[in-house]
Amino acid sequence: xxxxxxxxxxxxxxxxxxxxxxxxxxxxxxxxxxxxxxxxxxxxxxxxxxxxxxxxxxxxxxxxxxxxxxxxxxxxxxxxxxxxxxxxxxxxxxxxxxxxxxxxxxxxxxxxxxxxxxxxxxxxxxxxxxxxxxxxxxxxxxxxxxxxxxxxxxxxxxxxxxxxxxxxxxxxxxxxxxxxxxxxxxxxxxxxxxxxxxxxxxxxxxxxxxxxxxxxxxxxxxxxxxxxxxxxxxxxxxxxxxxxxxxxxxxx
Amino acid sequence: xxxxxxxxxxxxxxxxxxxxxxxxxxxxxxxxxxxxxxxxxxxxxxxxxxxxxxxxxxxxxxxxxxxxxxxxxxxxxxxxxxxxxxxxxxxxxxxxxxxxxxxxxxxxxxxxxxxxxxxxxxxxxxxxxxxxxxxxxxxxxxxxxxxxxxxxxxxxxxxxxxxxxxxxxxxxxxxxxxxxxxxxxxxxxxxxxxxxxxxxxxxxxxxxxxxxxxxxxxxxxxxxxxxxxxxxxxxxxxxxxxxxxxxxxxxxxxxxxxxxxxxxxxxxxxxxxxxxxxxxxxxxxxxxxxxxxxxxxxxxxxxxxxxxxxxxxxxxxxxxxxxxxxxxxxxxxxxxxxxxxxxxxxxxxxxxxxxxxxxxxxxxxxxxxxxxxxxxxxxxxxxxxxxxxxxxxxxxxxxxxxxxxxxxxxxxxxxxxxxxxxxxxxxxxxxxxxxxxxxxxxxxxxxxxxxxxxxxxxxxxxxxxxxxxxx
Numbered sequence: 001x002x003x004x005x006x007x008x009x010x011x012x013x014x015x016x017x018x019x020x021x022x023x024x025x026x027x028x029x030x031x032x033x034x035x036x037x038x039x040x041x042x043x044x045x046x047x048x049x050x051x052x053x054x055x056x057x058x059x060x061x062x063x064x065x066x067x068x069x070x071x072x073x074x075x076x077x078x079x080x081x082x083x084x085x086x087x088x089x090x091x092x093x094x095x096x097x098x099x100x101x102x103x104x105x106x107x108x109x110x111x112x113x114x115x116x117x118x119x120x121x122x123x124x125x126x127x128x129x130x131x132x133x134x135x136x137x138x139x140x141x142x143x144x145x146x147x148x149x150x151x152x153x154x155x156x157x158x159x160x161x162x163x164x165x166x167x168x169x170x171x172x173x174x175x176x177x178x179x180x181x182x183x184x185x186x187x188x189x190x191x192x193x194x195x196x197x198x199x200x201x202x203x204x205x206x207x208x209x210x211x212x213x214x215x216x217x218x219x220x221x222x223x224x225x226x227x228x229x230x231x232x233x234x235x236x237x238x239x240x241x242x243x244x245x246x247x248x249x250x251x252x
Numbered sequence: 253x254x255x256x257x258x259x260x261x262x263x264x265x266x267x268x269x270x271x272x273x274x275x276x277x278x279x280x281x282x283x284x285x286x287x288x289x290x291x292x293x294x295x296x297x298x299x300x301x302x303x304x305x306x307x308x309x310x311x312x313x314x315x316x317x318x319x320x321x322x323x324x325x326x327x328x329x330x331x332x333x334x335x336x337x338x339x340x341x342x343x344x345x346x347x348x349x350x351x352x353x354x355x356x357x358x359x360x361x362x363x364x365x366x367x368x369x370x371x372x373x374x375x376x377x378x379x380x381x382x383x384x385x386x387x388x389x390x391x392x393x394x395x396x397x398x399x400x401x402x403x404x405x406x407x408x409x410x411x412x413x414x415x416x417x418x419x420x421x422x423x424x425x426x427x428x429x430x431x432x433x434x435x436x437x438x439x440x441x442x443x444x445x446x447x448x449x450x451x452x453x454x455x456x457x458x459x460x461x462x463x464x465x466x467x468x469x470x471x472x473x474x475x476x477x478x479x480x481x482x483x484x485x486x487x488x489x490x491x492x493x494x495x496x497x498x499x500x501x502x503x504x505x506x507x508x509x510x511x512x513x514x515x516x517x518x519x520x521x522x523x524x525x526x527x528x529x530x531x532x533x534x535x536x537x538x539x540x541x542x543x544x545x546x547x548x549x550x551x552x553x554x555x556x557x558x559x560x561x562x563x564x565x566x567x568x569x570x571x572x573x574x575x576x577x578x579x580x581x582x583x584x585x586x587x588x589x590x591x592x593x594x595x596x597x598x599x600x601x602x603x604x605x606x607x608x609x610x611x612x613x614x615x616x617x618x619x620x621x622x623x624x625x626x627x628x629x630x631x632x633x634x635x636x637x638x639x640x641x642x643x644x645x646x647x648x649x650x651x652x653x654x655x656x657x658x659x660x661x662x663x664x665x666x667x668x669x670x671x672x673x674x675x676x677x678x679x680x681x682x683x684x685x686x687x688x689x690x691x692x693x694x695x696x697x698x699x700x701x702x703x704x705x706x707x708x709x710x711x712x713x714x715x716x717x718x719x720x721x722x723x
Contacts, residue, residue: 119360137364141354147398148350152602158556159602163663164590164619183602186649194351197316201344202354202412203368208340213363213376 013058015115020124022222023116026229027108033233034104037240038247040097043104045236049229050107057115068110076102118143124216134205141195149188156183261417263292263452264341266313270326273308273317282308285477286326292419293449299460299487300473302654302682306456309473310424313454315339330420338420340369343413343451345426347653349405358384358400358408359393365416383415384408387441401542403434407441414445421446423455427462428680431542431708439466458654458682460487490683491711496694499718502532505570505671505702506553506581506593510562513548523548525562528704528721530671535693535703535716540723546706547598547675549723553704554595554673555581566592570670591620594664596674600656604648609640609659612648616667627666634662638688653680661689665696672696675706690715 015023030050034043059065080099084092122140125131157180160166167173200206240246272284283305290296300306311317312328315335330338346352355361362380371379380393387407391400400408406426413421423442427435443466446453455463460470470481512525523545530536530553538546551557552564558580565579574588581593594616597603606612613631618624635641638658643651648659657680664672677693678686694716697703707713713720 119356137354140356144353144356144397145350155597155599156602158551159597160605161556161586161589162554162595162597163603163605164586164616164667165605166586168585179605187601191348191351194346194348195354198344198346198352199354201314201316201339201342202365203340203416204354204364206340206368208368208370211367211370211373211376213367213373213380214360215373 013056013115015053015056015111016117017221018225019216019218019222020116020121021128022218022225023112025226027112029229029233030108031105033237034101036249037237038097038249039240039245040093040100041240041243041245042236043097043100045239046104046232047100047107049232050104050111053111057111059114068114072103072106072110120216123212123214127212127216128218133210137204141199142192145191145195149184152187153180153184156180261450262419263450264331264338264419265292266290266330266420266452268326268328271328272325273305273312274323276321288471288478290452290454292452294469295446295453295467296455297460297463297467297470298454298456298473299458299470302458302680302685303652304473306473307424310422310454310456314342314344314422341419343416343418343421345406345409345413345423347425347428349402349409352409353397353405356397357393358389358391358395358397361397361408362412362415365412369416379415383411386414386445387411388437401434403430403437406430406438410441410445418451421451421453423453425457432710434542435462439463442466488683490686491715494687494690494715496691496715497698499535499697500533500700502534502700502702503567503569504529504531505567506530506564508549508552508562508564511552511559511564512561513552513557514560526721526723530702530704532670532700532702533697534718535697535705536719536721537713537717538704538706538721538723539713544723546723550673550675550704550706554593555584555589556595558582587619587621590616591667592669593671593673594667594669596660596664596677598675598679600660601649603660603663607647608645609635609648610644612659613662613666616663620667630666634666637692638662654682654685657681658685658689661692665692671702671704673704676708677705678707678709678712
């Protein structure tokens with residue numbers, strides 16, 4: 001859990017060379033296409049293309065991949081199975097299509113998280129999308145505290161044990177969890193307000209136009225990436241139309 | 253007084269006249285009658301007893317006192333204006349560097365303040381490098397902040413403050429959470445980076461001695477005002493005249509044999525296997541640099557974690573009465589543990605469970621099966637002993653750092669355990685409370701209690717340690 005949340009600088013992978021904003025644009029495109037296609041061919045083509053990008057995001061080891069995608073695979077399988085079993089006119093292909101849609105929608109997120117340094121994302125969002133700096137960098141600062149929070153949770157639980165409090169029975173366990181959760185919340189609020197004060201003391205959001213030391217440049221390769229995504233989507237739809245399976249959501 | 257170079261790097265002048273602060277919901281003034289003039293470029297040490305209001309004064313100077321929660325009186329100005337207006341001329345360092353770091357890479361964090369001030373991009377990185385060099389930061393800009401030790405983090409926070417060319421630098425016990433080596437490096441960084449007198453510096457620390465070579469004047473915060481100490485003043489040695497009851501010779505109560513610990517998923521052991529004995533009537537001191545595993549060893553001895561290698565086991569005498577004669581403390585029930593091994597954590601707040609001091613002290617005895625009346629009597633006696641009677645009805649969270657520390661020691665003593673495991677018990681204590689805590693521990697020792705103390709405190713080692721274990 002800690003590793004997937006860890007906010008250390010992201011590993012240097014090929015996909016990281018694509019500006020996060022371009023990745024988000026491509027993601028939006030894919031979301032629109034997959035959401036509106038109810039067939040099996042379009043999501044299949046999109047998912048195939050996404051799988052090709054896994055190595056570029058550094059997700060080559062089966063273990064890493066599994067760790068990041070098991071909830072997704074579980075969800076996709078459930079959606080497929082439930083639809084096949086419960087739907088009155090159940091067809092295996094419908095279930096497969098729905099499962100593939102879930103994967104097609106979520107995989108870009110997995111790729112983005114695996115390849116993007118949150119700092120670069122915040123830089124790109126504030127520079128290219130005019131996201132307020134207070135939101136973007138505030139979130140970054142908060143995210144930095146997440147690993148500390150997990151350590152603190154453990155430490156508060158142990159501290160309760162030293163006072164003779166633990167959760168041996170289910171009722172005691174719930175009470176303990178509630179107590180630890182509350183203490184954690186209090187601690188997080190205090191630390192959060194100290195951090196906010198510290199950020200203010202460093203002139204954050206003081207009305208002066210903020211500069212960005214790292215910058216966030218858009219290159220030709222970013223345009224190529226978005227256009228490439230559009231082409232893959234178009235190819236999926238075309239293939240689906242040719243095969244006669246295309247079923248967009250708007251057309252009854 | 254050095255002349256300022258560059259823009260906005262002129263040291264500020266601080267003036268306080270009859271200044272006082274009262275926190276909401278408190279009857280007493282946290283700070284009153286403060287008269288002080290700090291000339292531009294001066295370096296001042298504010299010292300004083302725990303809870304005297306040192307940090308409150310610093311917060312007021314930083315302009316970060318919430319006006320809804322604090323009533324102010326008198327006058328306090330920074331360069332003639334209210335402190336709030338001077339915020340962008342301010343650099344701050346506090347006890348906990350983690351609540352001052354914003355970015356995940358060292359260089360980005362130093363750059364953060366410069367970006368906020370609207371520095372042109374091209375000018376930022378040279379300035380970042382200059383600030384990192386000024387504090388002796390040993391790594392490059394790309395170093396993840398998570399991978400830094402406490403002292404390194406603190407120096408990084410200092411670099412972040414200096415990069416902006418502050419006119420006023422406020423340091424609130426910046427070395428309190430560091431080992432002696434780390435603390436010395438931070439002080440050296442402060443001395444070197446402020447030698448050009450481009451900033452007015454105020455340091456708050458109850459432990460005055462280490463700062464004396466670095467500051468021009470020492471001002472002590474006392475009830476009702478400030479006292480300025482003459483040049484050449486030295487703090488009273490807190491061990492002077494201290495008479496502690498001697499230890500006793502008791503049996504081994506708790507032993508670690510080849511006990512080590514590795515966190516799940518971590519490639520490196522947090523604690524390499526060690527062998528240690530906690531003996532009745534003796535104090536075992538565990539020392540070593542930050543990151544050597546001292547606190548981890550304390551957790552193993554306290555029965556809070558199971559060793560991943562080796563074992564920790566209690567003697568028959570200590571384990572007497574435990575269900576099924578389990579010898580490993582980590583397998584004991586919490587109710588069994590609390591009356592046998594008392595533990596004091598580094599962060600006292602984490603151990604507080606109730607809303608009143610009196611309840612807090614009675615909790616342990618109640619949990620270990622004492623009657624309510626007896627538990628209340630124990631609580632009252634401890635409140636008296638530790639000078640916490642005026643706060644009996646207060647919420648533990650509202651106490652000052654030093655008071656919280658005393659309370660956490662008292663809660664561990666409340667169940668009269670035969671073994672006490674303490675992680676930095678004297679941390680953040682002024683001289684008077686330091687003597688109280690040390691005396692209290694020595695009394696426990698002389699009545700046959702076995703102590704295991706993790707500490708950086710050289711004075712504590714001198715007066716209390718019978719056995720030493722250096723990790």
